[in-house]
Amino acid sequence: MKEKENILRCYRHLLPDHLPDLSQGHQMILPAGFNEVPPYEQGGLDWFGVLWRTETPAAIPDPMAPRVLTDISKWREQVKFPDLDLWDWDNAVIVDKVDVFDRENKLMEVLIKEGPFERIHALMGMQEALTALLTDQEEFIALASAITDFKCQLINKVAQYYKPDIINFHDDYGTQKSMMLSPVLWRRIFKPLIQKVVAVCHSHGIFFDLHSCGLIEPIIPELAEIGVDCLNCMPINDIPKMKELTSDKLTFFVGFDVQKYELCDRTGQLTGDIRNEIRETIAAWGKNGNYLPSNRLSEWWVSKVIAEELENMRWTMYPAL
Numbered sequence: 001m002k003e004k005e006n007i008l009r010c011y012r013h014l015l016p017d018h019l020p021d022l023s024q025g026h027q028m029i030l031p032a033g034f035n036e037v038p039p040y041e042q043g044g045l046d047w048f049g050v051l052w053r054t055e056t057p058a059a060i061p062d063p064m065a066p067r068v069l070t071d072i073s074k075w076r077e078q079v080k081f082p083d084l085d086l087w088d089w090d091n092a093v094i095v096d097k098v099d100v101f102d103r104e105n106k107l108m109e110v111l112i113k114e115g116p117f118e119r120i121h122a123l124m125g126m127q128e129a130l131t132a133l134l135t136d137q138e139e140f141i142a143l144a145s146a147i148t149d150f151k152c153q154l155i156n157k158v159a160q161y162y163k164p165d166i167i168n169f170h171d172d173y174g175t176q177k178s179m180m181l182s183p184v185l186w187r188r189i190f191k192p193l194i195q196k197v198v199a200v201c202h203s204h205g206i207f208f209d210l211h212s213c214g215l216i217e218p219i220i221p222e223l224a225e226i227g228v229d230c231l232n233c234m235p236i237n238d239i240p241k242m243k244e245l246t247s248d249k250l251t252f253f254v255g256f257d258v259q260k261y262e263l264c265d266r267t268g269q270l271t272g273d274i275r276n277e278i279r280e281t282i283a284a285w286g287k288n289g290n291y292l293p294s295n296r297l298s299e300w301w302v303s304k305v306i307a308e309e310l311e312n313m314r315w316t317m318y319p320a321l
Contacts, residue, residue, distance in 0.1 A: 004107055007292070011166070011207045011229050013248045015289040019282070019314040022292060026107045028168065033092025035082075036154070037113050047082045050122050061122045069124040072132035075143045079123060084153050089161040098162050107165040109209065110158055115151070115171025116144040116193050117181075133181060133189075141189055148193040152200045159204040166207040168232065169197060174214015176236060183218040191219075195226035202227065209253065217242065224250035230292065239285045246290075254285060255294040261302040274302065278309045286317050 001017045003025030009016045032039035035047040043053040043062075051065035069078050093099065101108055114122060120143060121129035132140050155167060171194070173179050173186060194210070201208040210223060211232040223231055224246040232253040239252055261274050285291050295306045 002105060004105055007107055008165075010251050010290060010292055013251065013290055015318055017318065019286060019310065019317045020292050021310075021314065022294070025105065026109060027101070028109045028111055029096055029098070029101075029162070029164070030111050031092070031096055033089075033095035034087060034154075034157075048079065048119075048123065061125075063125070067124050067128070069120075072124070072128075072136045072139045072143065075123075075139065075146075079143070079146075081146070081150050084150075084157050087157070089157055093161050096162070108162070109166035109168050110162055110164040111168045111170070112151070112154065112158070113170040115169055115197075116147045117171050117173065117190060119147045120144060130180070133185065137189075144189060144193060148196055151197055155197065155200050155204070155206075159201075159206060164206060166209050166230075167201050168209045168211055169194075170211045172211075172213040173219070174212065174216040174234075176215065178215055179218065180214070186219055187222070191222060191226060194223075194228070198227040220250070221245045232294070235281075240287070243285075243287070243290060248288075248290060251290045251292060252285065253292040253294055255296065256281065256302075256306050258300055258302050258306070261305075262300060275305060275309060278306055279313065282309060282313050283317075286313075289318065 003021055005025075006016050006018060007020045007022065007025045010020055030040040037046050038044040038052050038059060041054060041059075043051075043059055045051055049068045051062045052059040053062045069075055071078075098108075117129075120132075120140070123129075124132070129140075151169075158164065158167070171190070173181065173190070179186065198208045207229040208227065209230040209232055210228050213234055215236050216233065217237050220231065220233075220237065220242045228250060230251040230253050235254055235257045239254055243250075243252065256278065261278075282293065286293070293310055295303060295310060
């Protein structure tokens, strides 16, 4: 079985042949052909006029730059949506090398950042966005809905020109300790909007992968309910518990807590103990499938240890199909 097909089984919520290897059967396109945010590892203006600066290697809206949106009630005048019909999409696919993508052996996943919540606080600042969410909820919802409609139009264009297998859609809702907004507000405002984006992806036969940082356990079962195919989340969420709650409806794409392992080593925990914990984590997260291991190789020794343990367990996790 090709690794591409093995990974596809996870997106289809079928037991894979072996522990998936995303480095072999999958590739993420970080678009430079359209300007939702500046190209990866670069700063500059996006097509809404937000100034970004690089932060090793991610970019963030420059907190010192003037806000594009100064008052939520003025969003219709201050927020200028790009006309996607005027964008040079033929050039975009050339810039992003879509024509030379190895479709036979790899799934194409296109990154689309700045979901409705992220885009609003990029436009006006986090504090101002959270304040507007509470003080002028009607206008906040109107803007979030308009952004979602724009996202759906963008996905239609990406589907037409890039023809991806997966859309990786970003909208962070959590901190290290809790959600940034109450689950009640998320259900009222963002749940139907994300469901709308999911439906557009599915109408093109594209899988929907939601990237959402932070502790978001209260809403994870509902992400499965609205059709999210895969959740790219942080290990601070209780992954085994969330897998039980979502049954076979949601795949989890999760990285390892490398900072914790590095800290354990510096405080005297033996490398062997960390290896055991990594193996136990892989076994718990990978039980019954619906698991895509994420390990971005770095100079940290623990990243290399994780890669070794993933390889050691790759062919023993699941019975042969």
